[in-house]
Amino acid sequence: MDFNDLKLFLHLSESKNFSKTAVQNHMSTSTLSRQIQRMEEELGEPLFLRDNRRVALTDCGEKFQIFAKQNWYQWQQFKQQLQIDKTQLSGELRLFCSVTASYSHLPKIIEKFRTHYPFVEIKLMTGDPASALGLVQSQTVDLAIAGKPDNLPSSIAFHKIDDLELSLIAPRIACPATYLLQQNPIDWQQMPFIFPEQGHARQRIEYWLNVHKKIKHPKIYATVAGHEGIVPMVALGCGLAMLPDAVIKNSPIGSQVSIFQLDNPVAPFELGVCVQKKYLQQPLIRAFWETLE
Numbered sequence: 001m002d003f004n005d006l007k008l009f010l011h012l013s014e015s016k017n018f019s020k021t022a023v024q025n026h027m028s029t030s031t032l033s034r035q036i037q038r039m040e041e042e043l044g045e046p047l048f049l050r051d052n053r054r055v056a057l058t059d060c061g062e063k064f065q066i067f068a069k070q071n072w073y074q075w076q077q078f079k080q081q082l083q084i085d086k087t088q089l090s091g092e093l094r095l096f097c098s099v100t101a102s103y104s105h106l107p108k109i110i111e112k113f114r115t116h117y118p119f120v121e122i123k124l125m126t127g128d129p130a131s132a133l134g135l136v137q138s139q140t141v142d143l144a145i146a147g148k149p150d151n152l153p154s155s156i157a158f159h160k161i162d163d164l165e166l167s168l169i170a171p172r173i174a175c176p177a178t179y180l181l182q183q184n185p186i187d188w189q190q191m192p193f194i195f196p197e198q199g200h201a202r203q204r205i206e207y208w209l210n211v212h213k214k215i216k217h218p219k220i221y222a223t224v225a226g227h228e229g230i231v232p233m234v235a236l237g238c239g240l241a242m243l244p245d246a247v248i249k250n251s252p253i254g255s256q257v258s259i260f261q262l263d264n265p266v267a268p269f270e271l272g273v274c275v276q277k278k279y280l281q282q283p284l285i286r287a288f289w290e291t292l293e
Helices: 004-015 020-025 029-043 060-081 105-114 129-137 176-179 202-214 230-235 245-250 285-293
Strands: 048-050 055-057 089-099 122-127 143-147 156-163 168-172 190-194 219-224 241-244 257-261 267-274
Touching: 004 020, 004 029, 004 129, 020 029, 020 055, 048 257, 055 060, 060 089, 060 285, 089 129, 089 285, 105 122, 105 285, 129 143, 129 156, 129 267, 156 285, 168 176, 168 202, 168 230, 168 245, 190 202, 190 230, 190 241, 202 241, 219 230, 230 241, 230 257, 267 285
Parallel strands: 089 122, 089 143, 190 219
Antiparallel strands: 048 055, 143 267, 156 267, 168 241, 168 257
16 A cells, blocks of 8 residues: 555545546546555455445544545655755645635735745635635645634634625515515514525624524525525525625625615624644645745
8 A cells, every 4th residue: 555545545535436536536437446445455444335326434434534644644744845945845735715715815815825836736625614614624625714713723723814894785676675674664573584504694694683683583585505605696686694795795796786784883703814733834834824924
């Protein structure tokens, strides 16, 4: 078993798809299958449960995944430490952020980083910002742009890059939500809302409704993973939503929603880059962190 075996195993353990892993590693599915079988024979235990529908890790596979991650990253760190010339630093850096952050905050950071380290390959993953911290903690990514949680884990380093303001947005078209907004007083209990599944924006709207409108159980039209998909739902008249201003400003249909003026402003939250403290001395991560400073 060699380090390439560990790389293939880790890729397959995340993709859970033999065809996808084979294509991305430039090999046939049968070749990949044989290599995994050889690893299982060497260990004397199956690593994956596979049938026509799914691929899943066995108990042994989950234990081996921890071992493989540790040894793969140690191997990457060792190779990076062999780089004598700082300007020739190379390797792979895995980064996560929301779709909005990928064009609102990340470009300036990456531009500065690439000026000094042009040979580093950035593996960018986008998705729900609420999952950013978990992805860093599980070592799925090296760094992530995320909102600072109220209770930051002691194992996580956080570098602030911005304060994000939030606004309550409403449809511009005629719909039940705009009808309710024209009433005096507004019946907030009947107002339909679109909530993010989790994260700072959801915490802020729940707090605002509870404290300022005395509503503990609002009428929820839908819950959505991430933020970007909520803006078009509001524009289509599905309900109201509270989102970071950066999301609204950068949405292609941001002009089709209205900002509802709040009597009680909503507290902003800190946006920053987070990483596991124990990895800050790895050359690539240290170089990225120094770029932020």
